[in-house]
Amino acid sequence: MSATPSVASAGTPLPASFDAVVVGGGIHGCAAALFLSRANMRIALVERGGLCREASGTNAGTLTMQMTRAALIPYALEAHRMWASAADWLGHDLGVTVCDGLSLAFTEEEAAMLEARAARRRAAGAPIEIVGLAAAQRIEPGLSAHPILASHCRVDGYASANLTGLAFRRALLEAGARLFEHTPAAGAEPDGSGGYLVRVAGGGPPLRTRRLVLCGGAWLEEMAGWLGVRLPVRVLVNQLAVTERLAPAMRTVIGVASGLLSLKQFGNGTAVIGGGWQAAGDRDRGGAALVPARLVGNLRLACHAIPALRGARLVRTWAGLEAETRDALPAVGPLPGHPGAFVCGGVHSGFTSGPWMARLLADRILGREPAMPLFPPDRLIEAPETCGDAR
Amino acid sequence: MDASGRRDRPTSVTEPARIADLAVVGAGPAGVEAAVAAAGYGLDVVLLDELPSAGGQVYRAAPAAFAPGAGGAEAAAGAALRARLAASPVEVRAGEGVWSVLARAALRAPCAAPERREPSPPPDSEARPPRAAPARTAPPPPSSAAAWDREPRRAEPGAISGRLEEEAGFLPGSAARFRLDTLGAGGAGSVFAAGLALCPGAVERVLPFPGWTLPGVMGLAAATILLKSQRLLPGRRVVVAGAGPLLAAVAAGILKGGGAVAAVVDLNGPAEWLRTVPRLAAMPRLAARGVVWLARIAGARVPILFRHSIRSALGSERLEAVETAPVDRAGRWCDRRGRDAGREIEADALVVGHGLSPATEIGRLLRVEHEFDRDRGGWRPVTDEWGRTSVAGCYAAGDGAGVLGAAAAALSGRIAGVAAAIDAGRLASSTADAHVRRLRRDHARAARFGAAMTRLTALRPAMVEAIPPDTIVCRCEDVTRQEIDAAITRGASEINQLKHFTRCGMGPCQGRVCAEAAAELLAARIGGDPDEGRGAAGQWTGRAPLRPVPMDALAGRFDYEDLPLPPPAPP
Amino acid sequence: MAPEDTGTDAGLDARTRTCASSPRVSTALRIGPARGTPLTLLVDGEPVPCFAGETVAAALLASGRRRLRRSPRAQAPRGAFCLMGSCQECVIRIDGRLEPACLTEVRDGLVVECRGAADPPPVRRLPVG
Ligand SMILES: Cc1cc2nc3c(=O)[nH]c(=O)nc-3n(C[C@H](O)[C@H](O)[C@H](O)COP(=O)(O)OP(=O)(O)OC[C@H]3O[C@@H](n4cnc5c(N)ncnc54)[C@H](O)[C@@H]3O)c2cc1C
């Protein structure tokens, strides 16, 4: 364990202009900043808090195809490959574990939904097959006898999301990016010569940059608003729960057809239970409070699937903010009418797909042809007049 | 407790709820007095505590099953407190642990803003935000972001705040502001109340040293519980170590119980104790009790090592010996050679405590504004002179609002009870002023005494600095000091980020045991003076459950068809 | 009168035994006769005498059992520490459920397993430094 920081760029003078300023240090902002830095761009990453302390550090860490929207499967598959080899390109361990995944149906209605959803995802390239209870129990010996059908995906897994910030921080410093943490960006505007000025809170001169990459997650709408662009983003307040360590109770990632359960046991014995049940909260307050009945409902669903969880104790619950666009598909690409400005966010199961989305956008910014199509935000942008009645 | 009976019970969702004017959490002197005072003005009060009977840690009752035995002054005071409570109309729910507290306002958009502070950035970060001058967690102004997200999500019924409130059991038009969920011998339950008094007392601070995780090493407060309530000696040959009045109380209690005290190891020297004398005069009865303790210790010829601390606890599977060494006033090791240097004392128990810190779990969960006050034990909720916190309807009293001891706790509890009555419209505040004038004066006197005692035990940063690299700081997750240091070097600049990086504070104790040492290690590295550093290091974010709860008890028995499944996620 | 302390300790190892030869004050840990009715716990299959009103943690301590579990990562011995339900060091399996022994009252025939919070697998540690 080395006690010396990698590349401590702090203290060296700021460049007169950055090649890109990335605002928002979640998975999208961190990964975009990393790939751009490694391409020898002078990069500043401006983050209001610590890196990956919002959605990207508080999420469930599932790297799954079965929760990913069908349209994003090809992206998620690439991203899964990236996560599995994180040690190579990121250089730091996030405890990525690749394992089998099962999505369960407990009723006839759910079984129909399961089959339909599995078929769509299979068509999009995910290696998913439908199995009966006996086969599912062979794949997951911890499974209860309640499911009537399951879909099995070999490409699944999880990472310790709480380590995302630590890993990216080290990689970014090693790549020479300049980190502005605990520094809320207060706004951005054109600098009059084709670039942008990013104003930061706490006084200080604005950062001048040729390109601006907005990666604000749930706060993306506010950031686009700096440039007068109305890009509506709604906020999901996802509830999560974690147990105390318990003896090995399961070895796969477990979900349900409706997407309302995500469950796995980490190597240290703790089990994380989620599935997008909604808590109270908003952009101003973050995840503010859990509704007891919803917590109990989520826990019951988990125990229904893996009975051994009944013997565990619940240690902590929390809620994080996830961004969702009007059509629940990503906003990744250039901001129309603002040359040099880009957005990257609104990605469903964005922890899974984030690194690949950021790589595609970085390629676009670097003038390379992205390996897959981006998700230009044009379709999501509303005319300013309609702002009022959206409320 | 009847665990088998518990297992057959349905869970909180179906349990009938109790609706009250005031819920008081914690039945120590502060909570009992708050409850009795408020009930005296006609409020319908529910008092909750996880312990089987009221009294809190200081007046902890001997188990009801024990034959009545000899009790000292504290036993008498505890019995008197319980008698007053029994004579009051307060509903006492003893043996019921509160695992969740929900503020109705949190279900509405937007309300009390989140705790956001501006921690100082790590050294390899560029930002230089202005340091928040007072160590306070202050709500930021709400952002001007559009509120498109307040629309219901995909026909998700509860996303409309009104529906959320109803779903959480808050009836339209009811005055309830808080919902408390409990688990106890009788199963799960919930209480809805307009007012909430937080009287959770304190947690003991034990600063890490090598070997402090060995069986046989216990807190000083733990020893008082064994002696007072369980009538049990912590060991056959006990070293009593740390700081403050508990040292003498515990050593005397062990001797009185027929045990042997191998040594009393006191961080303070006679000079520090002498400095408290003027304050002791404020509370002659308490001071007299101290004299009795000291006489007993002197009579037994127990060696008292002033200005000494525990260098390490030795043993492999359990404590076998304790190594002590002299320290200076700041708690730094002085490496004097010769007779006064370290010594090894054989013992089968070491009881050690370095003071108390307010128990802030519920306040943090409710996002009550807190401030760091080293002389009151650390982070405490900010209160007005009535005990009102920054969250409407929420009061804090007793050691949980700043450690000042039992006498002050009872008085602050009573004042908070009066405040709850005023706020409920049962009492004009002009009348109340007269009622509490005397309480305030008595409280000020008790607080002077309590503050002197708390100051004797105030955390000494040098003791945290002296923790060796391979010593465990977070007991639950076995996180060592050197791992914490490495995480700080890697950029952790705030305590929740430190938790993310190391798992320190993520285990079943939920950060109660390691918070003080971890925050102090961080504070020392992020600069400024120690108090500023602690302010910038911050507090763990409050999370439910307040204590780990068995999943089995929460999940109960259910039919799959009855699960309140929200609509499915998009395909 | 309290029965003689059995002095047994599931956790005694070679090192402790060598220590046992040195002088010790031999008194039982229970103070005074004012206790509840005698009961028996089953601790890891062995009967352990105790008294109504005691907590499981106190009964175990009085029986000489100080080690209640092992820590998850270092597998180091741990025992009751705070005795007020805060530290969770005393969480063991009581009547099949994980409970803090210091907050749980004894009952006759109660089955207690001192094996640890959950016998978790050795932790896979992620490097911090
Ligand atoms: C509870 C939860 C569980 C989830 N579980 C999973 C899962 O298991 N698997 C999966 O694939 N996905 C999961 N997701 C989704 C996934 O976490 C997100 O899609 C992804 O992390 C989004 O990354 P991001 O970078 O876009 O946003 P974020 O990580 O939220 O990053 C946005 C950043 O912008 C910063 N910011 C905002 N305003 C400013 C400003 N003015 N100045 C500077 N900085 C600013 C914020 O502080 C934040 O750090 C989950 C989400 C949540 C909330």
Ligand code: FES
């Ligand atoms: S000894 Fe700390 S919780 Fe029981």
